[in-house]
Amino acid sequence: xxxxxxxxxxxxxxxxxxxxxxxxxxxxxxxxxxxxxxxxxxxxxxxxxxxxxxxxxxxxxxxxxxxxxxxxxxxxxxxxxxxxxxxxxxxxxxxxxxxxxxxxxxxxxxxxxxxxxxxxxxxxxxxxxxxxxxxxxxxxxxxxxxxxxxxxxxxxxxxxxxxxxxxxxxxxxxxxxxxxxxxxxxxxxxxxxxxxxxxxx
Amino acid sequence: xxxxxxxxxxxxxxxxxxxxxxxxxxxxxxxxxxxxxxxxxxxxxxxxxxxxxxxxxxxxxxxxxxxxxxxxxxxxxxxxxxxxxxxxxxxxxxxxxxxxxxxxxxxxxxxxxxxxxxxxxxxxxxxxxxxxxxxxxxxxxxxxxxxxxxxxxxxxxxxxxxxxxxxxxxxxxxxxxxxxxxxxxxxxxxxxxxxxxxxxx
Numbered sequence: 001x002x003x004x005x006x007x008x009x010x011x012x013x014x015x016x017x018x019x020x021x022x023x024x025x026x027x028x029x030x031x032x033x034x035x036x037x038x039x040x041x042x043x044x045x046x047x048x049x050x051x052x053x054x055x056x057x058x059x060x061x062x063x064x065x066x067x068x069x070x071x072x073x074x075x076x077x078x079x080x081x082x083x084x085x086x087x088x089x090x091x092x093x094x095x096x097x098x099x100x101x102x103x104x105x106x107x108x109x110x111x112x113x114x115x116x117x118x119x120x121x122x123x124x125x126x127x128x129x130x131x132x133x134x135x136x137x138x139x140x141x142x143x144x145x146x147x148x149x150x151x152x153x154x155x156x157x158x159x160x161x162x163x164x165x166x167x168x169x170x171x172x173x174x175x176x177x178x179x180x181x182x183x184x185x186x187x188x189x190x191x192x193x194x195x196x197x198x199x200x201x
Numbered sequence: 202x203x204x205x206x207x208x209x210x211x212x213x214x215x216x217x218x219x220x221x222x223x224x225x226x227x228x229x230x231x232x233x234x235x236x237x238x239x240x241x242x243x244x245x246x247x248x249x250x251x252x253x254x255x256x257x258x259x260x261x262x263x264x265x266x267x268x269x270x271x272x273x274x275x276x277x278x279x280x281x282x283x284x285x286x287x288x289x290x291x292x293x294x295x296x297x298x299x300x301x302x303x304x305x306x307x308x309x310x311x312x313x314x315x316x317x318x319x320x321x322x323x324x325x326x327x328x329x330x331x332x333x334x335x336x337x338x339x340x341x342x343x344x345x346x347x348x349x350x351x352x353x354x355x356x357x358x359x360x361x362x363x364x365x366x367x368x369x370x371x372x373x374x375x376x377x378x379x380x381x382x383x384x385x386x387x388x389x390x391x392x393x394x395x396x397x398x399x400x401x402x
Contacts, residue, residue, distance in 0.1 A: 027317065028232050029231065029233060029318075030230065030233075032231075112313075112372070113230075116227070153391075160369075161369075164365070164369030164372065165366040167369075168365030168366070172361060172365070188362070190355075191358075194395040195395050197395065
């Protein structure tokens with residue numbers, strides 16, 4: 001115990017626990033996972049887990065918020081780097097979204113399957129983080145409709161279709177398949193711009 | 202027990218158990234659910250459940266195959282009714298796909314989250330059923346590329362994007378929201394045809 005605490009009390013200890021929990025949640029589901037199983041998978045004591053996280057739900061909450069907030073940060077950075085044109089901004093959002101979902105498939109799976117396992121406060125936080133992601137798309141779609149870059153009669157549904165299509169990549173993408181993450185991201189940019197009616201006018 | 206068996210041995214008994222299991226799987230996950238909980242939810246005895254299903258996994262397998270096979274049957278019928286034109290056939294597939302996923306959201310959620318909980322044989326069956334759905338889209342896309350109805354450089358990715366976009370409707374659609382299932386289906390037909398580059402030529 002003293003040894004585990006000395007090894008695992010810092011940030012690395014928390015990260016190690018989160019990685020192990022992610023693996024077990026994907027395999028057994030949140031409800032099928034015990035703190036004991038997470039400890040075994042991480043190779044740490046149960047006491048060390050409780051040192052970092054007051055509950056199993058807090059581990060799940062941390063995992064889910066982290067991936068959604070990282071997604072938001074990457075989307076914000078990608079849009080900022082794309083300049084003022086809504087077509088370029090949408091391409092940057094989709095590219096960053098697809099890339100993250102080819103790289104962090106397990107986190108995306110847990111994020112999409114275990115919302116039910118969060119308590120009301122954590123659920124509200126997770127939904128707010130998702131809304132922040134959706135709002136970025138909404139702003140770019142509105143700008144593109146306003147300046148005539150996009151022609152789309154159902155922008156709210158286009159927003160959801162693009163978001164879910166890009167997120168679903170996490171469910172089927174396989175490393176070593178016929179497309180690199182960058183190739184796939186480029187293909188999805190084309191799909192998203194087609195949905196938004198870019199370049200038809 | 203004798204009473205429950207008399208009431209529940211037929212087809213209705215199995216359907217009642219499946220409905221109850223669906224509700225509990227959505228709420229607690231497959232691994233977090235016991236046969237006892239399903240029996241309680243269905244208002245039947247544990248013995249009656251084992252009369253219909255040898256195991257909890259067999260309940261999950263039955264639920265998952267049923268929704269995917271029903272989807273395949275509805276897509277086959279929709280395509281057959283659409284006539285020979287690939288654009289009309291694709292519209293029919295997407296319309297039927299979106300409609301089913303606005304109506305059977307719980308089954309779709311379990312289908313997408315609990316593949317991990319199937320044994321190898323049942324998993325192979327479930328994947329084969331999904332492949333049959335995907336193959337319908339593949340045929341129509343190939344026909345539309347061959348006759349010039351579609352222009353798309355990444356048809357395999359377009360197939361997956363359309364499939365996952367239409368399936369994801371189950372995750373966010375709310376009855377009583379701003380769009381009826383038919384309106385939404387029509388909007389998604391437009392998105393799918395845009396992805397496939399229909400009508401650009």
